[in-house]
Amino acid sequence: MTLNPRGWPVILVLEVAVLAALLVMPAGLDHFWVIFVTRVMILALLAISFDLCWGYAGIMSFGQALFFGGAGYAVAVAARDLEITSVFVALPMAVAVGFVLSLFVGWFLLMTRFPPPIIFVALGTLTGSYIGQRLALSWYYLGGQNGIPSIPSLTVGDYPLYEGPEFYYMVLGLLLGIYLLCRWLVRSQFGLVLAGIRQQESRLTFLGYRVQAYKTIMFALAGSIAGLGGGLLAFHDGFIWPNSIGILLSTQAVIFVLFGGIGTLIGAVIGVGAIEYVGFELADRYPQIWPIILGALLLVVVMFRPTGLIGLLVPERERYGRFGKPPKNGEGDRDAA
Amino acid sequence: MPIDAAFDIISFTSFVVLVVLGLGVIASMMGIFNLGHGDFVLLGAYTVFVFDELGLPIWLGMTTAPFAVALVGLVLERTVIRRFYAAPIIAMLGTYAIGIVIRETVRGLIGGLYHAIPEPVPGMIDLGDFSVSKWRLIVILITVLVVLASYLLLKRTTLGLKIRASLENPGLARSAAISTGQIYALTFAFGCGLAGLAGALMVPAFSLSADLGLRFLIQAFLAIMLGGVGTFEGPIGGAALIGATTAAFPWVMNPILADIMVFVLAIVAIRLRPTGLFTKRRL
Numbered sequence: 001m002t003l004n005p006r007g008w009p010v011i012l013v014l015e016v017a018v019l020a021a022l023l024v025m026p027a028g029l030d031h032f033w034v035i036f037v038t039r040v041m042i043l044a045l046l047a048i049s050f051d052l053c054w055g056y057a058g059i060m061s062f063g064q065a066l067f068f069g070g071a072g073y074a075v076a077v078a079a080r081d082l083e084i085t086s087v088f089v090a091l092p093m094a095v096a097v098g099f100v101l102s103l104f105v106g107w108f109l110l111m112t113r114f115p116p117p118i119i120f121v122a123l124g125t126l127t128g129s130y131i132g133q134r135l136a137l138s139w140y141y142l143g144g145q146n147g148i149p150s151i152p153s154l155t156v157g158d159y160p161l162y163e164g165p166e167f168y169y170m171v172l173g174l175l176l177g178i179y180l181l182c183r184w185l186v187r188s189q190f191g192l193v194l195a196g197i198r199q200q201e202s203r204l205t206f207l208g209y210r211v212q213a214y215k216t217i218m219f220a221l222a223g224s225i226a227g228l229g230g231g232l233l234a235f236h237d238g239f240i241w242p243n244s245i246g247i248l249l250s251t252q253a254v255i256f257v258l259f260g261g262i263g264t265l266i267g268a269v270i271g272v273g274a275i276e277y278v279g280f281e282l283a284d285r286y287p288q289i290w291p292i293i294l295g296a297l298l299l300v301v302v303m304f305r306p307t308g309l310i311g312l313l314v315p316e317r318e319r320y321g322r323f324g325k326p327p328k329n330g331e332g333d334r335d336a337a
Numbered sequence: 338m339p340i341d342a343a344f345d346i347i348s349f350t351s352f353v354v355l356v357v358l359g360l361g362v363i364a365s366m367m368g369i370f371n372l373g374h375g376d377f378v379l380l381g382a383y384t385v386f387v388f389d390e391l392g393l394p395i396w397l398g399m400t401t402a403p404f405a406v407a408l409v410g411l412v413l414e415r416t417v418i419r420r421f422y423a424a425p426i427i428a429m430l431g432t433y434a435i436g437i438v439i440r441e442t443v444r445g446l447i448g449g450l451y452h453a454i455p456e457p458v459p460g461m462i463d464l465g466d467f468s469v470s471k472w473r474l475i476v477i478l479i480t481v482l483v484v485l486a487s488y489l490l491l492k493r494t495t496l497g498l499k500i501r502a503s504l505e506n507p508g509l510a511r512s513a514a515i516s517t518g519q520i521y522a523l524t525f526a527f528g529c530g531l532a533g534l535a536g537a538l539m540v541p542a543f544s545l546s547a548d549l550g551l552r553f554l555i556q557a558f559l560a561i562m563l564g565g566v567g568t569f570e571g572p573i574g575g576a577a578l579i580g581a582t583t584a585a586f587p588w589v590m591n592p593i594l595a596d597i598m599v600f601v602l603a604i605v606a607i608r609l610r611p612t613g614l615f616t617k618r619r620l
Contacts, residue, residue, distance in 0.1 A: 060426065062433075112608060118426055119370050120607065123558050127600050130555055138593040247551070251437070258430070288445035295437030302431045303420060 010314045014266050022172055026165045038168045038236060040276050041175050043256070045229030047268035048182060049222040050253040055263035056186050057218035058198045059110070060122040063129030064226055064253045066105070069245020070132060071097040071227030072234040076148040077141075079235070085155045087170075091231055098227015099220055106219035110212050115201065126247065133246030147241025154235045163236055171232060175269075178225055182265055185221075194218060255298050261310025270309060340467050342588050348473040350580030351480035352539045354573060357557045358487060359531030361572030364561055366491070366504050366524050369421065369428050373436030374557065375550030376443075377529045381406050381536025383443050386452055386545050395457040395541075402537035403530040410529025414522045422521070436550075444547035452545040476538050483534065484573060491569055500524055556583065559603040565613020574615040579603060 022041070026034050046068050053059040071094040078084040078093060109116060109124040136142050143149070154161040161167055185191055196204045197211050205211050234240040243249060252275075260271020275294070282290045305311055360374045371377075381402040388398025413435060421428035456472035491497035502510040503517040503524075511517050536550070543549060556579055564575025579599065586595030606614065 060429070108608065112611065114611060116611065119429070119558075120562060120611065122370075122429060123555075123562060124604055127555055127559065127604055131597050131600055134593065134597055251433075254430070254433075288441075291441035292438055292445065295434050295441060298437065299417070299431060299434035302427055302434060303417065306427070 009318065011264060011266055011310075011318055014270070014310075014313070018266060018269060019176065026168050031164060034165060034168050035163050035236075036276075036280070038163065038171050039233070040273050041168075041171045042229050042232045042236060043252075043276065044175060044269045044272045045178060045232070046226050046249070046253050047256040047260070047272045048178065048265060049226035049229070051257045051262065051265060051268040052182060052186075052218055052222040052225070054254075055257065055268075056191065056198075057194050057215050057222075058201075059106075059215055059219055060118050061125040061219070061222075061250075062122050062247075062254065063105075063125030063127070063132075063250050064222070065245055065247075065249035066125070066129045066132045067098040067102045067223040067226040068230035068233070068249065068253075069136070069240070069242075070101050070230065071095070072230035072240045072244050073136065073142055073148070075231040076151045076234045076240045079151050080148060083152065085152050085160075085235075087154050087156050087161065090154060090235065091174075091228060094227045094231020094234075095224045096227070098230065099224040101227070102223020103216070103220040106216040106223070110216045110219065112212070115205075115212065126250070129245065129247050129250045133242050136242040136245050143241070145242065147239055147244075148234075149239045151234055151238050151240070153238070161235075163238075167236060171236075174228065174232070178228070179265060179269075182225075186265070190214075252294075255294055257308075258301050258306075259297060259308055261308030261314070262306070264310050264314065267308055267310035274309065342585070344469050344473070346581050346584040348470075348477055348542075349584035350577055351477045352535065352542070353553070353556060353560060353580030353583070354484065354576040355480050355535035355538065356532065356553045357560045357572050357576035358484060359528040359535065360557045361561050361564075361566075361569070361576075362487065362491075362531065363525060363528035365567050365569065365572065366500050367422075367521055368425055368504065369418065369432070369525075370425065370558075371528070372429050372433035372554070373439065374432075374528075374532055375552075375554030376436040376439040377406050377410065377532035377550070378536035378539075378553055379443055379547065379550035380409060380439055381533030382454075382540035382545050382549055383447070383536075384533065385454055385537045385540050386447065389454055395454065399457065399534075399537040403534040406533025406536070407526040407530030410532075411522060411526040413529075414525040418525060419518070419521070436554075440547055440550065447545060447547065450546070454540045454545060456541040472541060476542075479538065483531070487531070488569060496523075555600070556580075559600065559607070562607045563603055563613065564615045568613075568615070571613050571615045575613070578614075 022037070025037055029037070046064060049067070050061060050064045053061040053064065074097040075084075075090050075094050079090065084090055084093070105125065105128055109121050136147070137145055154167075161170065186194070193204065193209055193214055197209075197214060201211055230240075230244065233244065256271040256275055257268045258271075259275055260269070261267025279290055279294070282293065301308060307316075356374070356378055359377070360371060363369055363371045363374070384402040384405050385395060385398035388401065389395055417431060417435065418428070421431050456470070458472045458475060460471050461468040462471050462474065489497075491500060499510070499515045499520055500523075502513070502515060503520040507517045510520075535553075540549075557576070560575035560579040561572040562575070563578060564573065565571035582602070583596070583599045586598055589595075590598070
């Protein structure tokens with residue numbers, strides 16, 4: 001199955017390798033690729049956000065872009081109309097918008113009297129994203145189809161932060177911080193409860209855990225991370241448009257994570273990198289074929305390798321992580337949870 | 338014009354009912370939430386477009402579409418969907434992926450544009466003071482007939498009994514010499530055929546674009562949840578409600594707001610009545 005019978009900590013090796021690559025990359029790349037990788041890192045925040053929902057909390061969110069784009073639009077409007085561009089105001093605001101939106105959606109969809117069927121959550125998040133897209137498309141204040149162009153750049157004090165190495169390292173720092181935070185969280189006692197919920201929700205309920213509250217907290221956290229990503233993307237690209245909030249990006253988040261490897265944080269990051277890079281190379285030559293390939297890729301991953309790219313390298317036990325004694329039963333249970 | 342409005346509402350509702358019927362059959366009778374359903378609708382619409390492009394009569398395309406789409410559904414069930422019966426959540430992702438492939442393929446084939454398809458039966462019928470489109474009237478009639486026929490098929494025939502048996506207790510059904518695998522394949526193909534019919538009939542009214550199905554997919558799912566999964570009547574009732582409100586709201590408020598309002602109201606209603614409005618059964 002895996003290429004690693006010896007039991008090395010493959011995930012750790014991958015993490016260090018990715019971090020090292022990201023650290024030195026700007027030195028060897030020209031401006032275009034620095035911007036490209038910055039975008040990849042921002043999208044990685046969205047992927048991590050979806051991974052936390054589906055991979056760790058078992059919440060099928062088909063609308064993660066709602067929080068991403070919602071926060072993006074919020075900071076874009078604030079920058080345009082109120083001239084709020086300071087890093088120390090705009091980014092916390094993006095996080096806050098993501099948090100409030102996802103807390104509301106999470107509360108609405110998850111905190112029901114009876115555990116909601118998964119289709120309700122999936123459909124609810126999908127509808128949320130669709131509503132966001134409709135609003136953004138047709139509300140003149142938000143720029144309609146064209147979105148909000150030429151958003152002023154982020155500033156640190158009086159110093160503007162343009163796309164390029166500075167922005168790159170700021171995003172890298174934020175991504176690293178978020179990554180470490182999530183890594184700690186999913187291996188903490190909180191993460192253990194979530195793992196239990198994924199395995200057998202009803203048993204955790206009988207043990208007295210307020211399962212839906214745990215899920216909602218995780219959903220809100222994931223939404224905040226997506227919000228940060230959306231805020232960063234709005235300032236980095238200098239514009240935001242309805243696709244950033246809509247179903248297309250929500251779907252992409254799903255594809256990134258499932259392709260990279262659901263249930264591992266590094267898998268989400270690698271998935272974004274791989275998909276975006278191949279997408280860029282192919283989209284140039286075959287712009288119409290690429291979305292078809294993406295769909296087919298998703299189908300193949302879902303059918304044959306539910307653990308994604310990471311599943312090729314990382315043994316089940318390590319992917320699962322350690323909270324105590326490893327579980328006896330295989331991946332079927334886990335993925336169905 | 339209240340009668341105009343009423344006709345408009347009924348006519349739109351019949352489209353939603355047609356879409357929901359196929360989706361509902363698959364969801365209720367197989368327990369699979371087919372997130373690619375919207376794109377089977379699109380495929381039906383595309384079939385008509387191909388016939389139109391080839392210079393063949395449109396009605397021929399509309400007759401062929403359900404069978405063509407059912408065939409595609411049958412092939413997909415045999416190769417892909419059958420792997421998902423054990424894991425309905427994975428099935429959602431899988432069908433969604435299938436949907437993306439179909440949608441993007443059609444987008445590539447039609448060049449990302451809107452294509453108008455003429456109505457096969459043009460003209461209006463004068464009924465005293467007002468007149469209604471002949472084609473829309475025919476669609477309403479076909480919808481009623483198809484719903485009735487599907488109902489009778491599922492509730493009054495041996496095949497329908499087998500289908501319901503395979504849902505209720507697959508193990509027992511198999512031991513009673515019912516090939517559940519065949520039944521599932523048939524049911525799925527039937528649901529896809531209904532989607533194809535819906536797409537074929539609606540394409541003159543909405544014109545063909547790659548995102549034709551997506552819009553109906555969310556509405557149809559809300560309708561099913563609203564009506565209640567697991568019964569025949571539930572989804573149809575939900576579809577009637579969603580269709581009627583979607584078509585009625587723009588007459589009284591800003592159309593964009595109306596669109597969003599329907600979604601919000603539906604999802605709130607589903608949250609308050611998670612088992613559906615028209616069903617006493619548990620999910």
